[in-house]
Amino acid sequence: MSHTTPATPRDAFDHLLAGNRRFAAGTSQHPHQDAARRADLASAQRPFAVLLGCSDSRLAAEIIFDQGLGDLFVVRTAGHAAGPEVLGSIEYGVSVLGCPLVVVLGHDACGAVAATRAAVADGTTARGYLRDVIERVTPSVLAAQAAGVNDDDGYIAAHVRHTVDFLMERSRELADQVAAERTAVVGLCYRLAEGTARLVASRGLDLASDPALRPGTAPTANSR
Numbered sequence: 001m002s003h004t005t006p007a008t009p010r011d012a013f014d015h016l017l018a019g020n021r022r023f024a025a026g027t028s029q030h031p032h033q034d035a036a037r038r039a040d041l042a043s044a045q046r047p048f049a050v051l052l053g054c055s056d057s058r059l060a061a062e063i064i065f066d067q068g069l070g071d072l073f074v075v076r077t078a079g080h081a082a083g084p085e086v087l088g089s090i091e092y093g094v095s096v097l098g099c100p101l102v103v104v105l106g107h108d109a110c111g112a113v114a115a116t117r118a119a120v121a122d123g124t125t126a127r128g129y130l131r132d133v134i135e136r137v138t139p140s141v142l143a144a145q146a147a148g149v150n151d152d153d154g155y156i157a158a159h160v161r162h163t164v165d166f167l168m169e170r171s172r173e174l175a176d177q178v179a180a181e182r183t184a185v186v187g188l189c190y191r192l193a194e195g196t197a198r199l200v201a202s203r204g205l206d207l208a209s210d211p212a213l214r215p216g217t218a219p220t221a222n223s224r
Helices: 007-027 033-041 082-096 111-122 130-146 152-170 170-178
Strands: 049-054 072-077 101-109 186-188 195-204
Touching: 007 101, 007 186, 033 130, 049 082, 072 082, 082 101, 082 152, 082 170, 101 152, 111 130, 111 152, 130 152, 152 170, 152 195, 170 186
Parallel strands: 049 072, 049 101, 101 186
Antiparallel strands: 186 195
């Protein structure tokens, strides 16, 4: 097992998916989780990816991608809702820490998306700060409805794609990094029961030549 930190967007993407395949197959290697790694990171960090994921307790990024200390710069909010603090955190990971990959990670049975769909259907308003989460997810739900989506997977994928678009549109720093080919942004949908992540959006990675990794397909055990 290589301990080299991936330096390019494609290397980082392949490294991340390889870890997910190990986890899904029950062959996790649990890298970078010992005392030596802890000591190496005491003075500095060099993660290879920024991961914006849902706060759902079943979506622990380092576990489902078989990574360890210092590998991922993780930002988690309910429904991976993105506001100024999230944008600033992602920009820090990209521009200060030099991460070559940004990942938006959604999942099936997402409570935030379900609550937003219910709020849109009923015309209700959530109490407290949950209202802010629903308001940030609402544009994704409305876009999915306008596109004729009528299933849970479709709504989750639409929300992931909308979040990728939101990050690129709102963060000039991130867009510039992608344009300069220093980083890429991908959107993944995770299946809770299977433990697998599939690609649904990509900015800055040319995956057209790899059918197994085109957006909307799920990597298999034999794919890169």
